Amino acid sequence: xxxxxxxxxxxxxxxxxxxxxxxxxxxxxxxxxxxxxxxxxxxxxxxxxxxxxxxxxxxxxxxxxxxx
Numbered sequence: 199x200x201x202x203x204x205x206x207x208x209x210x211x212x213x214x215x216x217x218x219x220x221x222x223x224x225x226x227x228x229x230x231x232x233x234x235x236x237x238x239x240x241x242x243x244x245x246x247x248x249x250x251x252x253x254x255x256x257x258x259x260x261x262x263x264x265x266x
Contacts, residue, residue: 226242237250
């Protein structure tokens with residue numbers, strides 16, 4: 199379970215901070231926000247990779263990105 203959480207954190211960091219696909223490194227990423235269930239979806243147009251994350255996963259992953 200810890201490995202899955204770490205994988206999610208790494209994927210989100212790559213997607214949001216670097217702006218690239220965690221699978222192939224392409225910048226051709228499509229982003230969607232589903233407000234009704236607070237889900238964020240990403241899709242790569244280069245390799246076809248896609249994934250969805252919920253708000254809790256995003257908050258947990260971003261907690262230590264920028265320390266003041």
